[in-house]
Amino acid sequence: MDTQRKKSKKRDAIIALLKSTKSHPNAEWIYATLKPEFPALSLGTVYRNLTQFKEDGVITSVANVGGQERYDADTNEHAHFICDCCGCVIDVEASTPLGKFALSAMEETGAVITGVKLQFHGLCGECAKK
Amino acid sequence: MDTQRKKSKKRDAIIALLKSTKSHPNAEWIYATLKPEFPALSLGTVYRNLTQFKEDGVITSVANVGGQERYDADTNEHAHFICDCCGCVIDVEASTPLGKFALSAMEETGAVITGVKLQFHGLCGECAKK
DNA sequence: TTCGTTGCAAACATTTTGCAGTTTC
DNA sequence: GAAACTGCAAAATGTTTGCAACGAA
Numbered sequence: 001m002d003t004q005r006k007k008s009k010k011r012d013a014i015i016a017l018l019k020s021t022k023s024h025p026n027a028e029w030i031y032a033t034l035k036p037e038f039p040a041l042s043l044g045t046v047y048r049n050l051t052q053f054k055e056d057g058v059i060t061s062v063a064n065v066g067g068q069e070r071y072d073a074d075t076n077e078h079a080h081f082i083c084d085c086c087g088c089v090i091d092v093e094a095s096t097p098l099g100k101f102a103l104s105a106m107e108e109t110g111a112v113i114t115g116v117k118l119q120f121h122g123l124c125g126e127c128a129k130k
Numbered sequence: 131m132d133t134q135r136k137k138s139k140k141r142d143a144i145i146a147l148l149k150s151t152k153s154h155p156n157a158e159w160i161y162a163t164l165k166p167e168f169p170a171l172s173l174g175t176v177y178r179n180l181t182q183f184k185e186d187g188v189i190t191s192v193a194n195v196g197g198q199e200r201y202d203a204d205t206n207e208h209a210h211f212i213c214d215c216c217g218c219v220i221d222v223e224a225s226t227p228l229g230k231f232a233l234s235a236m237e238e239t240g241a242v243i244t245g246v247k248l249q250f251h252g253l254c255g256e257c258a259k260k
Numbered sequence: 261t262t263c264g265t266t267g268c269a270a271a272c273a274t275t276t277t278g279c280a281g282t283t284t285c
Numbered sequence: 286g287a288a289a290c291t292g293c294a295a296a297a298t299g300t301t302t303g304c305a306a307c308g309a310a
Contacts, residue, residue, distance in 0.1 A: 085257035110255030125240030127215035
């Protein structure tokens with residue numbers, strides 16, 4: 001029942017851009033970055049394709065920073081550091097034990113960690129029954 | 131230079147409500163729940179007070195579910211389970227090693243975990259300099 | 261009487277959607 | 286040619302803000 005996908009240059013460009021950056025961009029940045037190459041590009045198209053990519057599991061939204069969703073084409077499970085000041089999102093590689101690992105991983109960058117947010121996503125008991 | 135706070139029944143009611151629930155509500159729910167008791171309450175007041183509470187460190191926003199911010203008056207660091215179907219947010223207590231702990235913690239509830247989101251918040255190297 | 265708080269409505273920002281035209285298969 | 290894709294603009298949604306009235310110190 002899934003609707004099938006057809007080829008589209010805009011879509012290709014969007015996913016290629018996402019795969020080429022580690023900046024975990026938002027929709028607006030993707031739009032602005034591709035606009036020179038695709039002058040006719042519209043923001044709605046960016047949003048529509050992002051939604052598709054999420055559905056297809058090709059990307060994930062890693063955070064909501066300042067009310068804007070941030071996307072990542074690296075779907076391997078990994079952690080992120082989010083600056084509460086400038087809003088940048090930085091990959092935190094590895095998967096060693098929690099607090100210690102985080103501190104040492106970010107230490108070299110001069111970052112200061114003030115809090116940890118851990119979210120497990122899935123289906124709750126009620127929803128899993130269906 | 132911080133502006134000082136005066137007493138306010140509405141504010142008291144909002145924080146009391148937040149402290150009395152484990153449902154990690156959003157602004158709208160708080161508004162709707164208090165409306166009967168405070169018929170004159172306005173949504174703007176709820177948002178303004180939530181912002182204040184966050185500034186004062188009395189609450190934190192634990193997640194953004196379906197575009198709506200979810201708040202928690204329990205500021206002790208703990209994890210959350212978020213149902214991607216119904217949007218409910220459930221506390222995950224304890225702090226044993228990651229994956230295993232999560233699975234066993236939620237197992238009894240019948241929940242199915244499909245992903246983990248770990249975010250470290252703080253200031254990046256650039257911002258920390260200031 | 262000073263200054264924080266509130267209701268209300270308007271303003272905002274981000275994201276979604278309807279429609280008509282275009283592209284892909 | 287059917288169905289997916291797109292631009293555009295309008296709409297929807299969640300949140301913020303300006304202002305005048307109100308309440309606490």
